[in-house]
Amino acid sequence: MISSQLFRFLMVGGLNTVVGYGIFAGFIWAGMPYPIAIGLATVLGIAFNFQSTGRLVFGGAPLSRIGRFVAVYGVVYLLNVGSVAALLRAGLNVYLANALVILPLALIAFLLQRRFVFEVS
Template sequence: MDKKFIKFLFIGALNTFFGYSMYALFLLLGFHYSAAVLFATILGVLFNFKTVGKLVFRNSNNTLIFRFITVYIVIYVLNIISLSIFKMYKIDLLLAGAIVILPLAVLSFVLNKKFVFEGKN
C-alpha cells in the first residue's frame, strides 16, 4: 500500500474529526445542513491544506491553495448531493454525514495527489 495513502489516512482522520466536529456543531446550532457543510468545509479546507500538504505530500507551496480549493468545491458539491439524497429518504443527517466520509475521503486523496500536490504544477 502507498505510504502516502497511509499517512493521508492518519492525517485524514485528524482532518475528518475536525471537519465533522464543525459540521455537527453547526447542525446542532440550528444551521441548515447545506450551510453547516459550507462552513465546516471552509474551515476544514484551511486546516487540511496545511496538514495534507506539509505532512502527507511534503509540499508547503501556498500557491497550490487554489487547486486545493477546487478539489474541495468538487467534494462539497458531492457532499451536498449525497446528503440531499439521504434527507429525501429521511435518514438522520448526522448519520448521513458519517456515512459519506469514507468515499469522499478516498476521492479527496486521489484528486489531491493527481491534481494538487504531485501533478504537473
C-alpha cells in the same frame, strides 16, 4: 496493500475529519441548514488541511497550489451536499447521512489532491 502515502493521508485526514465533523455537528445542533453547515465546516478546515495534508502526506504545501486545493474542496463539497441530500430522501437523519459519506469522499479527495493539487504520479 495500502500505500504509505494513502495511509498518511487517512491518518491526517482522520484528525481533520474529527475536527470538521465536530464543527459540522455543532452547526447542525445550533439549527443551521446542512448545506451551510457543510460549507462553513469545509471553509474553516481548508487552511489547516492544506498545510497538514501538503506537508505530512505529499511532502510540501507551496502556496501556489492553494487555488487548486480549494477547487478540489469545492468539488468534494458539491459531492457531499448531493450525497447527503440523496440519503436524506432515503430516510436517514442528517448526522448519519454525513457520517456515511465521509470515507468515500476522503478517498475521492485523496485521488484529486494527488493528481491535481500536489501532482504525484
